[in-house]
Amino acid sequence: MSVKEERAPFTGDDNDTPTLAEIEAQHPADAADTIEGLDIIDQVKFIKQLPIKDAAKSIAEMEDLDQQELITNLNRGLAARILEQMRPDDATDLLDGLQDDLQKSLLSRIDAEDRAELKTLLTFDPDTAGGVMNTEVVILDQDLNADQAVSKIREEVEDKEIPYYAYLTDKKDRLVGVVSLRDILLAKRGVILKELVKTQNLVTVGYNIDKEEVAHLIAHYNLLALPVVDFGNRLLGVVTVDDVIDIIHEEASEDMQAMVGAGADETTDSPWLYSVRMRLPWLIINVIFSAISAWVVHLFEGNITQMAVLAVLMPVVANQAGNTGQQALAVMIRQLAMERFDRKRAWLAVLRELRIGLLNGLIISSLVFCAAFAVTGKLGLALVMCGALGVDMVLGAFAGASIPLLLKELGRDPAQASSIFLTTITDSMGFFFLLGLAGLVLLT
Structure with missing residues (x-):
């Protein structure tokens, strides 16, 4: 770890504009936070005064929209000199978000x-392995001996950001093995x-594989980096564990926002008209679905x-079933995000969620039966409330677990507005069960 990486976070007075020395003394991630808190004029002023390498490291840690x-x-x-000092994958991500004319100018x-490398990286889909890979890797000929390898690593490692492994290739540049630097030194x-990798089960990933799948593979095999290859098994780059952390964080945030119909990539810094455009269609759909509940x-x-008391009890049934469904929904979306999709297991x-909903429904509806009977003294009303609540909770658990799977089967994002669909089901059916049972039991 470098000296800069060991620096303590800035702890000065938040009400004072930081000095250049204070920003330089911070870890790049903390410097990024400090710079993001300034207005754009001060941001530009400080970046101009920072050494190019420090400016590049700090900008790489900033949020996408702030970077841009x-x-x-x-x-x-x-700006071009700063991009040259950034890791290729970070520079590519930044360039990809800029206007075409500015991108070409830079x-x-x-x-x-460097320009040729960045242009190549820009051709990859940003949501694939090729779009998140880093090209700063140590590549060695498989026919080198250990002493020659150590000498070559010493020549190259200063320019490499991630010297965890050395990647062995043959005469046709095809990847044949991966060796840790520790194994080479020992x-x-x-x-x-090539003798070190004779029995190795090489794990690679194609450049067109979704980045979520890449994250799953790295977690599954406990790797620090996963090589990315083309269709001829030629090494293109690697996806590192720090990239995986970013991928998981990004996907989790996207799923959380998509569940309620917000834009997957929205932040508090997104243009407000963009947020309106992302949210409005789902709000319109929600109005239509709410009309279904109102019609019931x-x-x-x-x-x-x-029986006016039914109007008081309606929200109890709908809310309880909705909460049950949200629990199942959250667990299922997390499972789909963390593991490969296995239809049978899903x-x-x-x-499993249906069984949980059934048991929870029995317990909660029994408690509600006792409470309703104690408060109203009406056995029939208590039974109706108990039955409607229990059935709607079971339905909520089933719907919450199955909606993401149905969306997945249809090729959609499992989280996309799933909360809106769930609420419609639990509200409309909860009202139907309560009011329908009341009509059959109490009012006939």
């Missing part, structure tokens, strides 16, 4: 070798590198008129 705004407001020459000012003198209530308007999980 800052780079847009810097002069093109400085690329034209970057060193030819190898006996004269040992040929309208069907039993006469029952409510004859639907078994739905049955």
Whole structure:
């Protein structure tokens, strides 16, 4: 770890504008937080004064929209020099979010070798392994011996960001094995590198594989980095464990927002009109679905008129079933996000949630039966409340677990507005069960 990485977080007075020395003394991640808290004019002022490498590290730690705004407001020459000092994957992510004319302008000012690398990375889908991979890797010929390998690593490692492993290739640049630097250093003198990987089960991933799948593979095999290859098994780069942390955090945030119909990539810094455009369609759909619940209530308007207490009890049934469904929904979406999709196992999980909902429904509805009977003294009303609540809770558990799977089967994001669909089901059916049972038991 470098000296800069060991620096303590800035703890000065939040009401004072930080000095250049205070920002330079911080870890890049803390410096990024400090810079993000300034207005754009001060951000530009501080970035201009920071050493290029420090500026690059700090900007790489900033949120996407803040990065883009800052780079847009810097002069093109400085912005290009900063991009040259960033890791290729970080620079690519930043460039990908810029306007085409600005992107081309910055690329034209970057060193030819770096420009070619960045242009290649920009061709990959940002949601795939190719879009998140890092190309700064140590590549060794498999026919080198351990001593030669150590010498070559010493020559190259200063320019590499992630020297966890060395990647062995043959004469056609095909990946044949992965060796940890520790194993190379401990190898006996004269040992040929390919001898170290003779029995290795090589784990790789294609450049077009979804980044969530890449994260699952790294977690499954407990790797620090996963090599990315093309269709000819030629090494393109690696996805590292720090990238996986970012992927998991990003996907979790997207799922949470998508569940309620917000834009998956929205932040508090997103343009407000963009947020309106993302949310409005789902709000319109929610209005339509809410009308279904209102229509169900309208069907039993006469029952409510004859027994006004039903109007008081309706929210209890709907809310309890909705909460039950949200619990199942959250567990199922988490499971789909953490593991590969296995249809049989997923639907078994739905049955598990159904059993949980059944038992919880029996317990809660029994408690509600006792409470309703104690308060009203009406056995029939207590039974109706008990039955409607129990059935709706079971339905809520089943719906919460199955909605993400149905969306997955249809090729949609399992989290996409699933909460809206669930609420419609639990509300409308809860009202139907309560008011329908009341009509059959109490008002006939």
